[in-house]
Structures are given as C-alpha cells and as structure tokens.
Amino acid sequence: MPASISHPTWASSSPDICCTSTAASSWCRPAIIRERFSVKGYWLIVGTEISDQEAQAEYGRLWKPIGEKYQARTNTTKKPPLLVEARDAKRMVLVEFPSLEIAKACYADPAYQEAMRFALKASNRTLVMFEGDLG
Incomplete structure (x- = not known):
C-alpha cells in the first residue's frame, strides 16, 4: 500500500480481535474471530414419528x-427429510455446540x-456426534 494512503488500525477491547500492525500507513489485518470460524460440535438426531407426545413435551x-447451559443452538426441519439410504426417519434435528468437547459434556x-x-x-432415534464447520 502506498505510504500516502493511510488505513485505520483496528481498535477493539475484544480478545478475539487483534491488529497485526499499528502503523497508520499499513494494512491492519484482524486476527480470525474464533467464534465465527472455529470448528463446532454437532448432534444430528434422526428419529421416527413421535409415539408419546407427553414424553416428547417433557x-x-x-x-x-x-x-x-451448553450454548446449544437447535435447528429442526419443517418437512420430513428425504430418505435416500435410511430405514425410517420422520424427523431430523441438528444441534450446534461451540465445540465437540462441549457437545460431549452436554x-x-x-x-x-x-x-x-x-x-x-x-x-426411536439415532444421535450422532461430529465435529465440523457448517458455517
């Protein structure tokens, strides 16, 4: 970057963001924001039709x-999943955790x-835990 063009430095009190340069005339690159780009932990729950509504409500x-407590974010499907290679599945739930370790602890x-x-x-249901970055 030419010395005549200045680029503002990042200022943040967040420990997740830092600046690699404080010189006003050089680009300031923020460190990767860990929360957004970290590898998460997931539960994928595939289940059959609910046979006991009271138990499900409880x-x-x-x-x-x-x-x-475990900062879980639950995503459910509005329609039954498309069965391609499965015996029986009427419901699917994806639960996202900050990490696989937290998913296991939960x-x-x-x-x-x-x-x-x-x-x-x-x-009847199947719960699978996995690690990944689903964005």
Missing part, C-alpha cells in the same frame, strides 16, 4: 435449560441423561 421442557450431563429417558420413550 423432554422439550427439560432440554431448554440444558441447551442454554450428553454426559446427568440432567441430560434424565431428559434423554423421555426422548427415548417418545420415539
């Missing part, structure tokens, strides 16, 4: 504070183990 009630939490009893009573 699972939902118990899940809410657990999900908040699953191992005694409060979740108690809630899971209701989920398993409500329907």
